[in-house]
Amino acid sequence: MAPAADAAAFLRGAACYLPSRVVTNAELGGITGVDPEWIRSTSGIEERRYAADDETVVDLAVAAARKCLEAAGEHTIGMVLVASGTADRRWPGPAAAVARALNLGSVPALDLPMPSAGGLFGLALARQLVAEHGDVLVVAAEKMSSVVRREGTHPNVAVLFGDGAGACLVGRRQGIAKITGGILHSDGTLDESLHLGLSEPLHMDGRTIIMQAARKLPQVIEELLAAHHVDKERVATFLLHQANQNILVQAARALGVPQDRVFSNIRLYGNTSSASVLIALAEWSSAQGFQPGQPVVMAAFGAGLHWGAILLSGL
Amino acid sequence: MRTLAEPHDKILTILQDVAQAKEPITIGPDESLFDAGVLDSFRLLDLVLALEGAFGIKIPDSDLTAQKFESVNRIATYVQSRA
Numbered sequence: 001m002a003p004a005a006d007a008a009a010f011l012r013g014a015a016c017y018l019p020s021r022v023v024t025n026a027e028l029g030g031i032t033g034v035d036p037e038w039i040r041s042t043s044g045i046e047e048r049r050y051a052a053d054d055e056t057v058v059d060l061a062v063a064a065a066r067k068c069l070e071a072a073g074e075h076t077i078g079m080v081l082v083a084s085g086t087a088d089r090r091w092p093g094p095a096a097a098v099a100r101a102l103n104l105g106s107v108p109a110l111d112l113p114m115p116s117a118g119g120l121f122g123l124a125l126a127r128q129l130v131a132e133h134g135d136v137l138v139v140a141a142e143k144m145s146s147v148v149r150r151e152g153t154h155p156n157v158a159v160l161f162g163d164g165a166g167a168c169l170v171g172r173r174q175g176i177a178k179i180t181g182g183i184l185h186s187d188g189t190l191d192e193s194l195h196l197g198l199s200e201p202l203h204m205d206g207r208t209i210i211m212q213a214a215r216k217l218p219q220v221i222e223e224l225l226a227a228h229h230v231d232k233e234r235v236a237t238f239l240l241h242q243a244n245q246n247i248l249v250q251a252a253r254a255l256g257v258p259q260d261r262v263f264s265n266i267r268l269y270g271n272t273s274s275a276s277v278l279i280a281l282a283e284w285s286s287a288q289g290f291q292p293g294q295p296v297v298m299a300a301f302g303a304g305l306h307w308g309a310i311l312l313s314g315l
Numbered sequence: 316m317r318t319l320a321e322p323h324d325k326i327l328t329i330l331q332d333v334a335q336a337k338e339p340i341t342i343g344p345d346e347s348l349f350d351a352g353v354l355d356s357f358r359l360l361d362l363v364l365a366l367e368g369a370f371g372i373k374i375p376d377s378d379l380t381a382q383k384f385e386s387v388n389r390i391a392t393y394v395q396s397r398a
Binding site: 042187189190193205206207208210211212214215216246250 | 355
């Protein structure tokens with residue numbers, strides 16, 4: 001998807017929801033036999049959150065969405081987009097149930113059955129959709145704990161993931177940042193390198209995925225910044241998909257930016273798949289906040305392969 | 316004229332640098348570099364960059380799979396195919 005002409009779309013609010021149950025490496029190591037220190041050194045993850053057994057993807061999504069709408073203030077939602085790679089059933093997906101829980105009547109609700117980059121793709125699509133639909137609510141929610149418990153999942157893969165949800169509201173009215181541009185890419189050539197069957201265990205060729213992510217994330221960020229003539233030195237922060245701390249380190253190195261400008265919360269939540277980049281957005285904007293005119297870059301990569309980047313500018 | 320030993324020796328030298336190994340790497344041509352602890356996921360990226368520089372080739376994203384770089388022989392076969 002080529003960069004679109006400057007569109008008047010604004011980020012009006014962002015929030016996240018993390019289940020209360022903290023699962024440490026030590027606890028998971030006792031269950032899976034994976035050395036807790038190995039988890040930390042190879043991924044940067046020290047703990048993650050697991051949803052309760054009776055807590056669904058819809059529950060996680062609704063919790064994040066409610067917090068987001070409260071933060072955004074007055075709104076008239078014209079569309080809902082819900083990304084998830086761990087929906088509770090094949091169909092219908094969670095979008096309609098999320099809209100129902102939010103009392104949105106017959107507002108169109110679209111599922112994006114995309115893990116990893118799903119939240120970012122949702123945000124990029126929302127930017128294009130606001131002109132026709134008004135405020136668009138984007139939610140990404142994952143209950144990875146239900147997937148990694150499948151028999152046959154490699155323990156070294158299972159320990160990387162956590163549960164959570166992120167949400168943001170995109171609209172035509174001024175908010176906390178302008179969504180200046182977005183670039184999305186997909187390539188099915190390596191779709192077998194990371195996939196989840198209907199009942200089979202999650203398969204991940206970690207070495208290939210890490211190589212692909214570490215190259216594609218900096219590439220698409222450079223592509224986006226060049227298209228919009230933004231010097232990366234000016235970028236306040238890079239909010240990347242939180243898959244592995246070492247990928248974040250590689251990305252900073254490839255971009256030539258200080259490590260502290262690449263946001264990281266993976267230590268606390270692990271890889272929350274599609275939700276991670278929206279959780280990062282919510283946490284960073286709450287803690288640091290957008291500054292007028294200051295660019296912020298979001299980027300994600302994952303199964304598909306799908307990857308992309310979004311440029312925001314603080315208001 | 317390129318001999319079979321040339322790329323292998325060059326690759327071993329590159330692996331030595333990438334792995335930051337103090338002792339010379341001794342590994343069979345078909346032995347897994349991952350199983351032997353010479354490479355891990357993140358050193359793979361350094362290896363790719365080093366191969367591009369040393370052999371004057373460009374490794375496209377579509378070729379960035381771990382299998383292509385699993386052993387010295389596989390690396391040699393690959394870089395020769397790109398030359």
